[in-house]
Amino acid sequence: MASTDSSLVLLEADRLALQVGERWLCCEFSLRLAAGECLVLLGPNGAGKTTLLHTLAGLRAPTVGSVRLGGRPYADWDSLAAARFRGLLAQQQPDHFSASVLQTTLIGRHPHLGRWGWESAEDVAVAQAALTEVGLAELAGRDVLSLSGGERQRVSIATLLTQAPRLFLLDEPTNHLDLHYQIAVLELFARLRRQGHGIVMVLHDINLATRFADHVILLDGKGGVLAGTRDDVLQPDHLSRAFEHPIRRLDVDGRTLFIPD
Numbered sequence: 323m324a325s326t327d328s329s330l331v332l333l334e335a336d337r338l339a340l341q342v343g344e345r346w347l348c349c350e351f352s353l354r355l356a357a358g359e360c361l362v363l364l365g366p367n368g369a370g371k372t373t374l375l376h377t378l379a380g381l382r383a384p385t386v387g388s389v390r391l392g393g394r395p396y397a398d399w400d401s402l403a404a405a406r407f408r409g410l411l412a413q414q415q416p417d418h419f420s421a422s423v424l425q426t427t428l429i430g431r432h433p434h435l436g437r438w439g440w441e442s443a444e445d446v447a448v449a450q451a452a453l454t455e456v457g458l459a460e461l462a463g464r465d466v467l468s469l470s471g472g473e474r475q476r477v478s479i480a481t482l483l484t485q486a487p488r489l490f491l492l493d494e495p496t497n498h499l500d501l502h503y504q505i506a507v508l509e510l511f512a513r514l515r516r517q518g519h520g521i522v523m524v525l526h527d528i529n530l531a532t533r534f535a536d537h538v539i540l541l542d543g544k545g546g547v548l549a550g551t552r553d554d555v556l557q558p559d560h561l562s563r564a565f566e567h568p569i570r571r572l573d574v575d576g577r578t579l580f581i582p583d
């Protein structure tokens with residue numbers, strides 16, 4: 323379990339700007355994520371959420387500006403140490419070969435294994451506990467190629483839990499999940515956040531962002547970026563402009579909801 327020292331800055335980006343081809347995805351902005359905080363990236367299709375998440379994960383260099391993980395640039399990190407500190411849930415998991423659900427989940431232990439790469443009984447126990455967390459304990463022996471989309475997504479989440487990073491970077495973690503598992507998975511990460519982990523996640527559902535985010539970055543797809551606290555960014559006019567669709571705010575039973583007209 324992570325310590326709950328909320329002064330620890332897990333991730334910083336300074337005057338970041340991203341370009342793909344000739345197009346600027348976002349103009350310069352900065353962010354800072356401390357232990358125990360959750361940042362949600364929102365915006366229309368193609369706005370640059372995944373590109374930004376991958377930049378924050380150190381998988382691609384920013385066009386302008388810098389990213390620091392745990393106070394250090396990625397260039398200063400050994401790749402295995404970085405994999406113990408931050409983990410990425412990618413949008414898609416291509417499976418080319420048969421493997422059991424447990425074997426697939428154990429891949430998450432790779433950055434923790436010793437020189438010979440053998441998994442110990444403790445590593446297997448970590449993977450089994452992660453499968454239990456996502457409701458898949460009974461499918462541990464199943465071939466991963468036989469799973470439904472939602473089951474496969476939960477294996478990916480279990481694999482990331484098995485990796486046990488301090489900072490979780492999640493690209494659409496609710497992809498393929500039914501209503502029950504959307505909330506269960508986001509509650510699971512909210513629990514990890516309360517234990518001192520950091521969470522950065524791409525979501526498409528504004529109402530889930532409202533429920534789980536401390537901070538929001540809203541990309542408008544034209545290079546515009548709005549970054550701030552959840553309540554500052556999640557305003558009907560900002561959202562309507564970014565999504566090019568009128569969006570209304572409703573307050574119901576103490577909850578804030580956003581609905582498209």
Ligand SMILES: Nc1ncnc2c1ncn2[C@@H]1O[C@H](COP(=O)(O)OP(=O)(O)OP(=O)(O)O)[C@@H](O)[C@H]1O
Binds near residue numbers: 369373
């Ligand atoms: N290598 C590349 N060359 C050219 N364009 C690219 C490249 N990689 C990504 N893009 C473009 O950059 C834009 C941002 O892509 P990205 O996947 O980050 O968007 P996104 O906000 O995550 O979208 P979605 O909501 O559809 O998942 C898209 O228009 C994409 O086609």
